[in-house]
Amino acid sequence: MRNWKFIFLAVCVTAILVAIGCGGGSGAQKSAISTGTVNVSISDPPTCAGPSGAFDHVYVTIASVKIHTSSTASDTDPGWADLAPALKTAPMQVDLLGIANNQCFLAMLGSTVELQQGSYQQIRIFLADDAVAGTVAGNKCGTGANCVVLHADGSTHPLDLSSESKTGIKIPSGQLAGGKFTIAAGETKDLNIDFDACASIIAQTGGRFRLKPVMHAGEVKLTASSVNGKLIDKETGAAIVGGKAVVALEQKDANGVDRVIMQTTTDAAGGFVLCPVPAGTYDVVVVAVSGTGVAYAATITSGVQPGNALGNIPMIAQTGTTTTQASITGQITTTSGAATSADITLSALQSATIGGSAVNVTIPLAQQSSATASVSTASGSCPAGTNCVTYTIAVPAMQPNIGAFVAGATAYTQSTTTPVNYSVEGQAFVPGSGATQDCVPPIMTVNTITGGGALSVTPGVTANAAVMAFVGCQ
Secondary structure (H helix, E strand, O other): OHHHHHHHHHHHHHHHHHHHHHHHHHHHHHHHHOEEEEEEEEEOOOOOEOOOOOEEEEEEEEEEEEEEOOOOOOOOOOOOEEOOHHHHOOOEEEEOOOOOOOOOOOEEEEEEEEEEOEEEOEEEEEEOOHHHHHHOOOOOOOOOOOEEEEOOOOOEEEEEOOOOOOOOEEEOHHHEHHHOEEEOOOOEEEEEEEEOHHHOEEEOHHHOEEEOOOEEEEEEOOOOOOEEEEEEEOOOOOEOOOOEEEEEEEEEOOOOEEEEEEEEEOOOOOEEEEOOOOOOOEEEEEEEEOOOOOEEOOEEEEEEOOOOEEEEEEEOEOOOOOOOOEEEEEEEEEEOOOEOOOEEEEEEEEEEEEOOEEEEEEEOOOOOOOOOEEEEOEOOOOOOOOEEEEEEEEEOOOOOEEEEOOOOOOOEEEOOOOOEEOEEEEEEEOOOOOOOEOOOOOEEEEOEEOOOOEOEEOOOOEEEEOOEEEOOOO
């Protein structure tokens, strides 16, 4: 009987120990499989690099990259995960106009970082301020941490931050490919941040420049999928070279407007590569002006996916006595009961029929320093009680040339209807806020000229758009 008691006790103790061991093992196993692994990279196919652009270099120093499951989380809320912990002690300076590696990336910000499984809807990028300039390895900005180098004379100028060193640059779900970044337990995913430097810089007085960040992010492959092609003149078959061409990768937003996700320029032979391209379906929108100033219609290739080779894209040149682009000029005012300032990002929108539906497509601005125009309202010769700014943008004075992508056989068609109408859209942001939206509403569109009538354009002629009046600004 005593032996049976002893055996029973031994079995119980053994079972308890096994249970404890299994419990510990289960916990460790659960911990191990509840996370995925993330690699974080940065890219920036540029449109404002010399010699055709204003800058030779745009240096930013990245101090942190964080991600959150909530699209509305503030910088002080709990739950932020650090995607690049090594940057805490060693901020990384990146030339946004630098030469990317053969996988399209400028730099790896974080490698094999564990991240809890889930869907993430907000990313924040923190840039270092000038206080840490002395600790930045190979600092190209002297006593600062962020700067630009002008192409005209090679001079270096400070790049002023808004709140990027404190609250971070917010990349909301609307600027994440697919609206979110999702990772499952045991997965390894590659997250790329596309920093559109050329659309993010506003010139200030005194030789200084200010950053108004424009960024997107999305899952890519480190063996990056790209979209490539070559621009040719439809009539001559020759490459379009010697001028300026902007190639934009666009995707519809919640309002059905094609927004620029990524942009680049062509090389000396008229070729281009967009990469890394996140998974999804896109429209590729191209605008060009030849070395002799001849304007080409916007050409839109729809239904494009990562890995597609678009081949030769036939561009239709403006003909007639005047072959230059048209211009649209206008005034923007901002007020909040009294004069107030705001940063405004301008876009030219042209209606196009894609897949049987009318879509407002963002037309790249080939003769601007970037594919978007960034301006800031200020006091001056303005209507009473407002701050204001005057803008001029150049656009093709033709209907777009449109085709649905078919490998090796894309067919393009162009409407010859007149008049050729545009809308000019402005998005308002609080100056020095890290791209916080401003005014009520924060987005306005004008599609009429001063005095009424559609905003129609003619080659070589300037159309005067109606005033874009923002109210309720901070």
